[in-house]
Amino acid sequence: MDLFAFKTLLFLLSFIGCCAGTDILPTGPVDAILGRNVTLKTLLDKPEFSFLVWNFNGGTEAVNVVTVTKTALKVNPDYQGRVSVNRTNGYLTLASLKADDSGDYSLTLTTETADTTTGEIKLRVLEPVSGVVIKSSVPEAIEKKDTVVLTCSAKGSFLKFTWLNGTTPIVVDGNRLSVEGKELSSALTIRNVYRTDLVGPIYCRVANNLETENSAPFNLTVYYGPEAVTITPSKTPLVLKSGTNFSLTCSAVSSPPATFTWYHNNTIMEIGGPLLTLEKIKEHGLGDKEEPYMCKAENTKTKGTVASSAVSIRVMEGISGVTVTGPKAVLIADNSTANISCQAAAGVVEKRSWMKDGKPLAASARVVFSSDQSSVMINPVQKEDNGEYKCELSNHVSTAQNSYKMVVNYGPEAAMVKGEEKVEVNEEVTLTCSAVSVPPANFTWKFNGTATNVKGPTYVIPGAAYKNSGTYTCEANNVVTGKTTMHTHTLSVNAEGTLDGLSDGAIAGIVIAVLVALGAAIGLIIYCRQKVPCKNEDIDLRVESPY
Ligand SMILES: *[C@@H]1O[C@H](CO)[C@@H](O)[C@H](O)[C@H]1NC(C)=O
Ligand SMILES: *[C@@H]1O[C@H](CO)[C@@H](O)[C@H](O)[C@H]1NC(C)=O
Ligand SMILES: *[C@@H]1O[C@H](CO)[C@@H](O)[C@H](O)[C@H]1NC(C)=O
Ligand SMILES: *[C@@H]1O[C@H](CO)[C@@H](O)[C@H](O)[C@H]1NC(C)=O
Ligand SMILES: *[C@@H]1O[C@H](CO)[C@@H](O)[C@H](O)[C@H]1NC(C)=O
Ligand SMILES: *[C@@H]1O[C@H](CO)[C@@H](O)[C@H](O)[C@H]1NC(C)=O
Ligand SMILES: *[C@@H]1O[C@H](CO)[C@@H](O)[C@H](O)[C@H]1NC(C)=O
Ligand SMILES: *[C@@H]1O[C@H](CO)[C@@H](O)[C@H](O)[C@H]1NC(C)=O
Ligand SMILES: *[C@@H]1O[C@H](CO)[C@@H](O)[C@H](O)[C@H]1NC(C)=O
Ligand SMILES: *[C@@H]1O[C@H](CO)[C@@H](O)[C@H](O)[C@H]1NC(C)=O
Secondary structure, eight states, X not given: OOHHHHHHHHHHHHHHHSSTTTTTSOOOOEEEETTSOEEEOOSOSSOOOSEEEEEEESSSOEEEEEEEESSOEEEOGGGTTTEEXXXXXXXXXXXXXXXXXXXXXXXXXXXXXOOEEEEXXXXXXXXXXXXXXXXXXXXXXXXXXXOEEEEEEEESSSOEEEEEETTEEOOOOSSSEEEEEOSSEEEEEESSOOTTTTOSOEEEEEEOSSOEEEOOOBOOOEEEXXXXXXXXXXXXXXXXXXXXXXXXXXXXXXXXXXXXEEEETTEEEEEESSEEEHHHHHHTTOOSSOEEEEEEEEOTTTOOEEEOOOEEEEEEOOOBOOEEEOOSSOEETXXXXXXXXXXXXXXXXXXXXXXXXXXXXXXOSSEEEOTTSSEEEESSOOGGGOEEEEEEEEOSSOEEEEXXXXXXXXXXXXXXXESOXXXXXXXXXXXXXXXXXXXXXXXXXXXXXXXXXXXXXXXXXXXXXXXXXXXXXXXXXXXXXXXEEEEEEEEEEEXXXXXXXXXXXXXXXXXXXXXHHHHHHHHHHHHHHHSSSOOHHHHOOOOOOOO
């Protein structure tokens, strides 16, 4: 086989292998942007040629673009200034691409021996991606009801559309979310749109093989609600003190924000706004009874109205002006009756309790409470009934109290005189009289049965004389009860020195006492020996003289 035949075979094989010229041109197509430059590359490396020809076929007929010989470069006048060829590798560069530069380019290489190699490649001149805009079928939408169709349109060639939710591509399910693509647009259909669907923001990304353009961020307001309509506080029932700064607050999840109306007993109250104050309840003449209140939230866009649960409220006045009234008359033990009553100037009293001197006041045969506990009758009063009576009134919202001090007059009880019974002449004598009494008793004194002009609890004789011997009677008198008690004391005034020494009887008494003490001490010592240790206190014996 000669060389020519071999080359021809290779040439033919190259046609069989694929398409023409895989040897000298890569597979296409080559994409390029309108108005820019493109270089059609070859697979050649310093080829030997006598002619290198680039032809172009736009669909009708082939035209020569450029022909390169060893020495010259001949450019078709239509391409003048737009074309260059690199002799080293045969690359063709076309500048300022026009739309009708799209088509098939062929490269033919002819050697000196007239061997010809041909290759072909397709060039696509793409219009740049531009004017990417999203338009919505509706300016606003209502959640779970409306269908929103977003249309993305753009200019360019061979466009591919992608929808982005923020930065992540939107995954369509063909059901609630679906996409329909056309050559220059894409429509994203969202059925029963959700509030979160279109806040992404949404972008439309349009691309060809060479370029990518994003739309401006797009979002659409989706109205929803009202939902979760709640009243706070919701604890029910609520008993509130009138005049306090209190209000019920209604809230709802809603877009646009809900408008609120208030209802009492399921009847509209003509109060708008999220707050229902105690003041407003009063203005409506309500609140005295425990009755239900609720609010309704309405969304002007979705036209939805939702009611809250009901909260029962009762407004109660606080208790004030508590007075405890006791008897005005003077009370005398065993003879008077006392009625103590407790009243409030304002407020509903729900509970009353009574205390006497800090302890609960107990009912008894003498102490009887009225059925509503508003008063207590003590009949008859006794000296133990003296003291402070506290009355405490309370209701759900307040507690108030006051007290009354009751004085029961009694006595005097048995009078008592303390003082010397035997004195020597010239010694001082002080007699003191006492008697338990309310009010304190007045004291008068009698000597030997005859009134003296001494008044008051003490009777003092600065220096006793023999004539002072006799009986001293103290009379205790209570002006209120009118009672008098008395006690008689005997004084003997003796000669000087007669009371100094000890009488025979006294001496005998002391001797006996000493003996008794001694006997006890011996006994204790024996006891301690048997039972050691013996504590000191056990031996601490005191011998007390009766004098
Ligand atoms: C032609 O191609 C060769 C090899 O790729 C390169 O080195 C040379 O710079 C190119 N010449 C021109 C004028 O671009
Ligand atoms: C395109 O080619 C023209 C002429 O060959 C040249 O002036 C211009 O700089 C080139 N532009 C680019 C982007 O390469
Ligand atoms: C966009 O993303 C949010 C959560 O990030 C999602 O709730 C919403 O449904 C998405 N929108 C679409 C159209 O897929
Ligand atoms: C889109 O979102 C921006 C900011 O997140 C907001 O200012 C704008 O009002 C929104 N537009 C629409 C139509 O919801
Ligand atoms: C009632 O209380 C609220 C907050 O608890 C306060 O903003 C408001 O000023 C108060 N009103 C009055 C009259 O004190
Ligand atoms: C509220 O309803 C209750 C029971 O349904 C009724 O007894 C009461 O009178 C009503 N109150 C007002 C102010 O209508
Ligand atoms: C005390 O109250 C009772 C019953 O209310 C009444 O019968 C009685 O007369 C009252 N006594 C006095 C001393 O007020
Ligand atoms: C008795 O004593 C009281 C004070 O305790 C006094 O006010 C009253 O005048 C006295 N009465 C007589 C009769 O002395
Ligand atoms: C008082 O009475 C006593 C005995 O009863 C009598 O001894 C004494 O002399 C009397 N004193 C006077 C001053 O009367
Ligand atoms: C005590 O009560 C009786 C009648 O029960 C009366 O006659 C007498 O005056 C009363 N005494 C006083 C001190 O009030």
